[in-house]
Amino acid sequence: MAVKVGIPNALLYYIYYPLWQAFFNEIGVQVVTSGKTTKDILNNGVREALADACVPVKIFFGHVMGLKDRVDYLFIPRVVCVNRKTIYCPKFLGLPDMIRHSITGLPPVIDIRMDSRQGYFAMLKAYTEIGSIFNASKHSSFRAYKKACRTLNRYNKLLQSGWNPHEAMSLLRKPGSLSKPPEPSLNFAVIGYPYNIYDSFISVNLLDKLRRLGVGTITTENISPLLLAWQKNCGLPKRLFWTFSDRALKAAHLLFKQGRIDGMLHLTAFGCGPDSLLNKFIELEAKKYKNIPFMTLMIDEHTGEAGMSTRLEAFVDMVKRRKEALACLK
Amino acid sequence: MSKITFPRMGESYRTFKMFLEDLGNEVVVPPRPSKRTLDLGIRYTPEFACFPLKILMGTYLETIEMGIDTIVTSGGVGPCRAGEYAMLHHKLLSDLGYKVKMIVIEPPRLHPFNFYKSVRALNKARISIKGIIAHVKRAWRKLQALDNLEKLSHIVRPREINRGNTTKVYRKALEWIDQAYTTEQIVEAESTALEALNSIPQDANRNVLKVGIVGEIYVLLEPASNLEIEETLGNLGVEVEKSMFLTGWTRDNSWNETSEGITVKEAASPYLPELIGGHGRDSIGHTVLYAKRGFDGIIQLAPFTCIPEIVARTILTKVSKDYNIPVLTFFLDEQTGKAGMNTRLEAFVDLLKRKKQFQSGIESFTC
Numbered sequence: 001m002a003v004k005v006g007i008p009n010a011l012l013y014y015i016y017y018p019l020w021q022a023f024f025n026e027i028g029v030q031v032v033t034s035g036k037t038t039k040d041i042l043n044n045g046v047r048e049a050l051a052d053a054c055v056p057v058k059i060f061f062g063h064v065m066g067l068k069d070r071v072d073y074l075f076i077p078r079v080v081c082v083n084r085k086t087i088y089c090p091k092f093l094g095l096p097d098m099i100r101h102s103i104t105g106l107p108p109v110i111d112i113r114m115d116s117r118q119g120y121f122a123m124l125k126a127y128t129e130i131g132s133i134f135n136a137s138k139h140s141s142f143r144a145y146k147k148a149c150r151t152l153n154r155y156n157k158l159l160q161s162g163w164n165p166h167e168a169m170s171l172l173r174k175p176g177s178l179s180k181p182p183e184p185s186l187n188f189a190v191i192g193y194p195y196n197i198y199d200s201f202i203s204v205n206l207l208d209k210l211r212r213l214g215v216g217t218i219t220t221e222n223i224s225p226l227l228l229a230w231q232k233n234c235g236l237p238k239r240l241f242w243t244f245s246d247r248a249l250k251a252a253h254l255l256f257k258q259g260r261i262d263g264m265l266h267l268t269a270f271g272c273g274p275d276s277l278l279n280k281f282i283e284l285e286a287k288k289y290k291n292i293p294f295m296t297l298m299i300d301e302h303t304g305e306a307g308m309s310t311r312l313e314a315f316v317d318m319v320k321r322r323k324e325a326l327a328c329l330k
Numbered sequence: 331m332s333k334i335t336f337p338r339m340g341e342s343y344r345t346f347k348m349f350l351e352d353l354g355n356e357v358v359v360p361p362r363p364s365k366r367t368l369d370l371g372i373r374y375t376p377e378f379a380c381f382p383l384k385i386l387m388g389t390y391l392e393t394i395e396m397g398i399d400t401i402v403t404s405g406g407v408g409p410c411r412a413g414e415y416a417m418l419h420h421k422l423l424s425d426l427g428y429k430v431k432m433i434v435i436e437p438p439r440l441h442p443f444n445f446y447k448s449v450r451a452l453n454k455a456r457i458s459i460k461g462i463i464a465h466v467k468r469a470w471r472k473l474q475a476l477d478n479l480e481k482l483s484h485i486v487r488p489r490e491i492n493r494g495n496t497t498k499v500y501r502k503a504l505e506w507i508d509q510a511y512t513t514e515q516i517v518e519a520e521s522t523a524l525e526a527l528n529s530i531p532q533d534a535n536r537n538v539l540k541v542g543i544v545g546e547i548y549v550l551l552e553p554a555s556n557l558e559i560e561e562t563l564g565n566l567g568v569e570v571e572k573s574m575f576l577t578g579w580t581r582d583n584s585w586n587e588t589s590e591g592i593t594v595k596e597a598a599s600p601y602l603p604e605l606i607g608g609h610g611r612d613s614i615g616h617t618v619l620y621a622k623r624g625f626d627g628i629i630q631l632a633p634f635t636c637i638p639e640i641v642a643r644t645i646l647t648k649v650s651k652d653y654n655i656p657v658l659t660f661f662l663d664e665q666t667g668k669a670g671m672n673t674r675l676e677a678f679v680d681l682l683k684r685k686k687q688f689q690s691g692i693e694s695f696t697c
Contacts, residue, residue, distance in 0.1 A: 276378035277376070
């Protein structure tokens with residue numbers, strides 16, 4: 001029987017899962033995921049994690065709880081830096097340690113450190129090290145990594161052509177199985193972290209709700225990294241230190257400048273450290289663009305479906321009316 | 331002439347004031363953070379920004395009323411949020427319509443040119459490099475004197491016979507050091523001050539508990555933000571040791587790491603091998619070291635939503651179990667009340683006393 005490695009469907013899952021899955025499959029290891037977030041997972045997470053942690057981290061705890069008895073290894077890499085410039089949030093840096101020291105009865109945790117600042121081949125080295133845990137030779141690890149990178153590239157291309165991660169993952173498995181939805185009348189930017197936006201349980205179905213209201217969405221992942229890099233430091237003396245925050249701020253600046261969107265939503269988790277800065281910077285920038293309404297949505301483990309719907313409907317109605325009024329004036 | 335101010339952190343302002351005046355600046359000493367400072371601060375800052383950011387915003391707004399136009403503050407390279415605060419403060423202040431110049435001092439090891447530029451901007455009197463070094467040395471001596479005095483006050487306070495004596499003498503002694511200017515004067519003021527503290531009538535036989543305080547540097551060092559926790563603990567008959575002082579921290583972060591810093595890192599490495607910014611790893615390392623030195627308990631202080639301390643707190647649960655040492659955590663923000671904190675501290679101290687009593691088997695443990 002093949003060795004089973006568990007990957008929780010939370011945090012970095014939405015960014016790197018295709019790469020990890022392809023890599024593990026290539027070296028002959030079976031990948032098990034924890035599935036969609038459910039009420040039970042959330043409750044487990046809330047019970048295990050510290051009360052002051054943010055929801056995504058609590059949910060991560062819940063996913064680990066759901067996985068730990070079904071797998072031989074848990075894959076929780078310590079991803080520090082992948083672009084040689086920005087690092088991940090301190091909670092990502094200490095994630096394997098937090099899990100290991102607060103949940104009992106865990107299978108061995110694979111917590112390889114991934115830090116591209118250590119050298120050009122740092123990532124490759126990290127993956128060969130993972131391979132060596134499963135007795136894969138350096139050569140086969142290298143081949144698997146190469147193949148996995150190609151898969152990730154395809155995945156990112158799908159994201160940049162407007163699909164969301166769930167759709168892109170099923171398109172990777174079965175190309176051409178989905179057709180593009182019709183062009184919506186309104187387009188919103190949804191700024192925030194992928195693990196909040198795409199987890200339909202934490203975000204209370206935000207993307208689906210918007211789609212039902214006839215609003216198309218664009219997220220940070222849908223924008224090409226080159227366009228983001230072109231924003232430089234967004235007029236600040238220093239860049240934001242954290243990868244996701246830096247990307248989100250750049251995306252917000254770019255979308256404001258392009259002016260093709262009808263509104264901007266910022267989805268943030270209660271008590272999120274980096275977001276306290278990011279939200280203020282976006283808010284200050286939004287003041288300069290009076291024609292694009294901006295709203296912040298805050299979520300936590302108590303977020304209710306009804307409250308969220310009301311706020312979204314009101315916002316969408318307001319934007320619609322404004323657009324109609326402007327059309328009449330012309 | 332431009333008026334300058336800086337963030338206030340405990341008693342260290344006495345040193346910074348002297349140093350900036352030596353460089354030919356007109357200095358406005360930031361007032362001690364009060365209710366008003368906080369009210370001003372929280373009005374304009376993000377809700378989930380950490381406590382230091384809010385206090386500093388309030389301080390800046392208060393000093394702007396006093397006519398300052400330049401702020402000197404520290405920078406940083408992450409992953410702690412504090413490194414971005416100067417940037418956010420500047421943006422918020424200019425959004426409010428205040429034109430203030432920010433001089434951000436980055437760590438000289440990583441940004442030597444930036445450091446040089448900030449020093450040049452501060453050097454209004456055009457002092458030579460040699461002169462600046464002499465001033466830095468003197469300021470450093472004063473900072474050490476202030477730290478030494480505070481350390482001694484933590485040892486004397488729980489043993490004093492008349493409550494409140496130590497605090498009174500300590501306040502007086504701070505003024506002596508404040509007025510000292512040359513190195514000789516500082517050394518003399520320091521020894522007189524230490525002597526004065528030592529000569530406070532003490533009860534040598536008193537059974538005193540030892541508690542280590544770990545956590546984030548700002549809330550550790552600014553008594554207004556931690557609601558004078560050391561004083562409260564001292565009055566409860568607890569000897570306090572703070573894990574961090576400005577002198578030690580600056581040495582670790584500006585040039586070379588001291589052996590002390592490396593020991594802490596090693597102590598923390600079985601639990602947290604990665605630097606996660608702020609003082610998360612230090613909190614864990616110090617807890618391990620204090621436990622090994624036989625302390626009775628640990629108190630962790632952290633601003634609300636501080637990411638590194640949340641990670642540390644999650645792991646400290648395990649450390650506490652492994653070393654059998656109780657850990658109490660306070661997440662501080664503008665909502666923290668002194669009475670609630672005192673109740674928790676009293677309960678914690680009572681538990682520590684019971685535990686000690688139980689372990690030593692002594693029936694009557696009196697304090």
